[in-house]
Amino acid sequence: MQPNQIIMSAKAAATRLNILQKAFGLVYQNGYRTTSVDEIIATTQVTKGAFFYHFKNKDEMGLAMINEVMVPGMQGALIGPLSDSDDPVTEIYAMMHSLLMENPFFIVKYGCPAVNLVEEMASHNEAFQSALMKLNNQWHEAIATCLEKGKTSGKIKKDTDSKQVAYFIMAGYGGIRNLGKIYGKESYKGHLEQLKFYLETLI
Amino acid sequence: MQPNQIIMSAKAAATRLNILQKAFGLVYQNGYRTTSVDEIIATTQVTKGAFFYHFKNKDEMGLAMINEVMVPGMQGALIGPLSDSDDPVTEIYAMMHSLLMENPFFIVKYGCPAVNLVEEMASHNEAFQSALMKLNNQWHEAIATCLEKGKTSGKIKKDTDSKQVAYFIMAGYGGIRNLGKIYGKESYKGHLEQLKFYLETLI
DNA sequence: TTAAAAACATACTAATTAGTATGTTTTTAT
DNA sequence: ATAAAAACATACTAATTAGTATGTTTTTAA
Numbered sequence: 001m002q003p004n005q006i007i008m009s010a011k012a013a014a015t016r017l018n019i020l021q022k023a024f025g026l027v028y029q030n031g032y033r034t035t036s037v038d039e040i041i042a043t044t045q046v047t048k049g050a051f052f053y054h055f056k057n058k059d060e061m062g063l064a065m066i067n068e069v070m071v072p073g074m075q076g077a078l079i080g081p082l083s084d085s086d087d088p089v090t091e092i093y094a095m096m097h098s099l100l101m102e103n104p105f106f107i108v109k110y111g112c113p114a115v116n117l118v119e120e121m122a123s124h125n126e127a128f129q130s131a132l133m134k135l136n137n138q139w140h141e142a143i144a145t146c147l148e149k150g151k152t153s154g155k156i157k158k159d160t161d162s163k164q165v166a167y168f169i170m171a172g173y174g175g176i177r178n179l180g181k182i183y184g185k186e187s188y189k190g191h192l193e194q195l196k197f198y199l200e201t202l203i
Numbered sequence: 204m205q206p207n208q209i210i211m212s213a214k215a216a217a218t219r220l221n222i223l224q225k226a227f228g229l230v231y232q233n234g235y236r237t238t239s240v241d242e243i244i245a246t247t248q249v250t251k252g253a254f255f256y257h258f259k260n261k262d263e264m265g266l267a268m269i270n271e272v273m274v275p276g277m278q279g280a281l282i283g284p285l286s287d288s289d290d291p292v293t294e295i296y297a298m299m300h301s302l303l304m305e306n307p308f309f310i311v312k313y314g315c316p317a318v319n320l321v322e323e324m325a326s327h328n329e330a331f332q333s334a335l336m337k338l339n340n341q342w343h344e345a346i347a348t349c350l351e352k353g354k355t356s357g358k359i360k361k362d363t364d365s366k367q368v369a370y371f372i373m374a375g376y377g378g379i380r381n382l383g384k385i386y387g388k389e390s391y392k393g394h395l396e397q398l399k400f401y402l403e404t405l406i
Numbered sequence: 407t408t409a410a411a412a413a414c415a416t417a418c419t420a421a422t423t424a425g426t427a428t429g430t431t432t433t434t435a436t
Numbered sequence: 437a438t439a440a441a442a443a444c445a446t447a448c449t450a451a452t453t454a455g456t457a458t459g460t461t462t463t464t465a466a
Contacts, residue, residue: 175378
C-alpha cells in the first residue's frame with residue numbers, strides 16, 4: 001500500500017504544511033493536549049474554516065503532524081548522523097553526541113518532541129502511539145543493525161544482545177532528555193561520558 | 204525553617220488529603236493540565252467550595268499534591284528498597300528491579316508519575332520543577348552515596364564518578380518508563396539485564 | 407469561458423474550564 | 437450555651453475549548 005498522494009493545489013498544500021509545522025512547534029513547547037486549535041490558527045494566520053477543511057478534527061491534524069513533520073525531522077536527527085564510521089562504538093557515540101550537543105533544533109528545557117509525545121499521548125491515542133512506535137522502531141533497528149555489523153566485522157563482542165543494547169541506549173536518551181529539563185544541558189555531558197564507558201564494554 | 208503545621212480539624216485534614224490523593228491518581232493517568240478541578244471534585248465527592256477553601260487555586264493544589272502525596276510515595280519506592288546489602292551493584296540492581304518489576308502501584312502504560320510530571324511541567328511551573336528536582340536530588344544522593352560507600356569498602360572502582368553514574372542510572376529509569384509505554388513491561392526486563400552489565404563495569 | 411469543485415472565511419454553538427460570590431453548616435474556644 | 441471562626445455547599449461567571457453552519461473566493465477542468 002503506497003501512500004495515497006492527495007491531489008491539491010500548491011497553495012493549499014502550503015497552507016496545510018504551514019499548519020502542521022506551526023502546530024509541531026507549539027506542541028513541542030506546550031504539549032499536544034494543551035495546544036488549542038485556536039492557538040494554532042492564530043500563529044498560522046489561517047482561519048478555522050481552513051483548518052477544519054484540511055483536517056476533520058484536531059487528532060487527525062495531530063497524526064498528520066507526527067507523520068509528516070515530526071517523523072521526517074526526527075529521522076534526520078536520529079538516523080542521519082549514524083552512518084559514516086564502521087565502528088559501532090564511535091558511530092553510536094557520535095550520533096548521540098550530535099543529537100544531544102550539536103543539533104540546534106532542540107531546546108534543553110523542552111526536551112525531545114518525540115519523547116514528550118510518547119510520554120503524553122502513548123496511553124491516550126492509539127494512532128499516535130502506533131506512529132511513534134514506528135519511529136522508535138526505525139531508530140532501534142538502525143542502532144541494532146549497526147551493532148550487528150560490528151559483530152561480524154569483529155568490532156563488537158559476539159555475545160552482545162544488539163536489540164537489548166539498542167533499547168538501553170534509547171532509554172538513556174529519553175531519560176536524559178527528561179532529566180535535562182531540570183538539570184540543564186550540563187547533565188548531557190555526563191551522560192555522554194557514561195554512555196561511552198558503557199559502549200566500550202561491548203568491545 | 205520547620206514545616207508550619209496548619210491547625211485543622213481531623214475531618215478537614217481528611218478532606219484535604221482525599222483531594223490530594225484522588226488528584227494524584229487522576230494526574231498520574233491523565234496528566235496534570237488535562238485533569239480538571241471539576242474532575243477531581245467529582246471523583247472526590249467534594250464540592251467546589253471545599254476545594255477552593257483548601258487551595259487558593261489549582262496550581263497550589265498541584266504543588267501540595269507533589270509535596271504531600273507524590274514525594275512521600277516516591278521516596279518509599281525509590282529510596283526504600285536501597286539500603287539492605289553493602290554491595291552497591293547488588294543494592295542498586297535490587298532497587299531498580301523492585302521499582303520496575305515488583306511495585307504494584309505503577310501501571311506500565313502510565314509510566315512513572317514523577318517522570319511524567321517532570322516531562323509535562325518542568326518547563327511550565329517553577330514551583331513544580333523545584334519540588335520535583337528535590338525528589339530527584341534525594342534519589343541521586345541515595346544512589347551516589349551508595350556508590351561512594353562501595354568505593355571505600357573496595358566494592359566499587361576508585362575512579363568511578365559516582366554522581367555521573369547516579370544520573371546515568373536515573374536517566375535509564377526515566378527512559379525505560381517512557382519506552383515501556385509503547386513496548387510494554389517486557390522491555391523492562393532487557394533494561395534490567397543491561398543495567399546489570401553496566402553496573403558490573405563499576406567493580 | 408464557465409460550471410463545478412476546492413479552498414478558505416465568518417459567525418456561530420454547546421461543552422468545559424478555573425475561579426468567585428454568597429450563602430449554610432459544623433467545629434472550636436470561651 | 438454561644439459567638440466566632442472554620443469548613444463546606446450552591447449557583448453563578450467569563451474565558452476557552454473543539455467543532456459546525458453557512459457563507460464567499462479561488463482554482464481547475466471541460
